């Protein structure tokens with residue numbers, strides 16, 4: 001994957017320097033914990049320290065990019081200075097303060113963040129394939145977990161087991177800390193799994209995802225464990241699912257994120273549930289689990305074909321239960337296409 005030239009063209013600068021790991025991975029397709037990618041009109045270079053040089057040379061040997069060993073960041077900055085670069089594009093919000101201070105003394109800085117954000121939001125076929133695989137694995141692991149979910153299991157054990165199953169199915173990692181919430185804990189949207197044990201007659205909320213080739217999936221399912229579901233729970237579940245499906249049907253390319261959010265929010269309002277929908281409808285998904293665009297009442301960004309984002313309406317009754325139903329989706333030919341295939345009707349185990 002070579003996005004260096006494409007990104008550099010958008011920068012209006014003499015050179016572009018990128019250290020943040022996610023942005024570096026986007027430029028080169030090479031995931032690494034340390035390094036700098038430098039691009040100008042003549043060349044692209046991957047600077048790394050001696051510890052990583054061998055791995056970088058191996059990974060990038062047939063690529064567009066040269067690998068150089070740098071002692072420290074100063075030697076990288078000096079190299080760029082030696083090329084007579086005046087205006088340098090850097091992701092300003094991602095620099096440490098000392099880096100910023102050093103760089104601004106040597107170069108006129110321009111912010112590369114907006115160009116990265118826009119470019120990264122529209123996925124290539126290669127990126128879509130990785131996300132599709134990450135979604136497929138997450139769903140497969142979920143199916144395997146359902147067969148094993150038993151009374152007495154703790155939330156933490158369930159979260160760990162789900163992560164194990166995703167890796168067993170081929171994921172390189174989870175894409176964020178798995179949420180497993182039983183009973184009233186489901187009413188906390190970002191509950192941290194604890195030693196609460198699963199009992200009959202409890203809702204179960206699972207929010208999870210995994211990484212494949214550096215790209216994330218994100219999915220939430222809420223189900224009822226043991227016995228007949230509480231009537232209020234089943235009723236609210238139906239409303240959240242309807243909000244989810246309306247959003248899927250009506251979101252289209254050319255719409256702003258806030259208008260997408262309003263589809264679900266307005267429906268929940270008609271059911272007098274909007275005040276319990278305490279977060280946004282969705283967020284972009286890619287190398288990062290949360291990225292541009294934002295589907296929230298403040299989302300001004302316009303949705304485009306090739307964008308990947310979550311649709312995740314949720315309703316939370318404090319101290320009682322919470323319900324969230326989330327798919328990772330893409331926009332294709334102007335319409336929403338879900339990566340997920342599992343049935344979302346209320347599951348009673």
Ligand SMILES: [Mn+2]
Pocket residue numbers: 218219310312326
């Ligand atoms: Mn999400």
